[in-house]
Amino acid sequence: MTSTTALSPITIRLCGPRGFCAGVDRAIQIVVLALKAYGAPVYVRHEIVHNRYVVEGLEAKGAIFVEELDEIPEEHRAQPVVFSAHGVPKSVPADAVARNLFYLDATCPLVSKVHKQAMRHQRLGRHVVLIGHAGHPEVIGTMGQLPEGSVSLVETVEDADAYVPADPDNLGFVTQTTLSVDDTAGVIARLKERFPNLTAPAADSICYATTNRQEAVKQAAPGCDLFLVVGAPNSSNSKRLVEVALRAGAKKSLLVQRAAEIDWNGLGEIRTVGLSAGASAPEVIVDEIIEAFRARYDTTVELADTVEETENFLVNRELRNIELTPADMAFVNGQ
Incomplete structure (x- = not known):
């Protein structure tokens, strides 16, 4: 006779909005569209966004990541190079022109x-x-x-x-x-x-996505035994979400890149878990983490939505007539 042990119940408060913002979505689209339009390789200066899952997925499609333009081989100078969503100093496009490189700027608007x-x-x-x-x-x-x-x-x-x-x-x-x-x-x-005469910019510099994700975390964090933020250790907006969760009342808050990073034995007794994702973290990893909880706990997911984001940024003019397959669109959307 086989005995079964009942799984402990937990509730996951799933924040919304979370994950990819319009700027990240646009940057990833630009690399995928450039690969469609010009063929591999397409070079990318710096990580297009701060997420290894995304970077490795683009590498599998034919993107090559470099830190500086002089790493691009002479025989590939005709291939496009994409500048990351974070933006670059003016010296970088000037260097590209001097090297006779064709570049596509994926800087977030x-x-x-x-x-x-x-x-x-x-x-x-x-x-x-x-x-x-x-x-x-x-x-x-x-x-x-x-x-x-x-x-x-x-x-x-x-x-x-x-x-x-x-x-x-x-x-x-x-x-x-x-x-x-x-x-x-x-x-x-x-x-x-x-400095009383300090002049502010004409509009707020902190982007809508950063603000929205922080507000959603603030609302979900009170009473959470654990708050997980999906994101990379070099992602500024993801690290800020961890801090926001702690300040808003979560007993513990952690930044994780994948479900495998979670120390399941060290979580202790948890009943309520908050879950969000930084602006460069794909939804597929959020799903992976929820499924990992389902395998270990009797899991209920509650949506903790605040606002709906409808922003959409156009890609570069050179790429607007290129069509993506459904599989490409799923990747671009982090699914």
């Missing part, structure tokens, strides 16, 4: 908007204060839009306290698009307190 905001500040004679994380590709790209010495990076409230500008009355700020809304508000408030 909302990142491009920040570039324009920073350039407008500088054009109007203001020194630019960029609130962001040092070394992040988006920050490198934004700083690279401006002449050297015309932008200062501020990461924290402590940095804002220590910042000593040459002209305190002639400053304008922009922010990295993937920051914590709450953290950024604190830094901006401190800067405005110290």
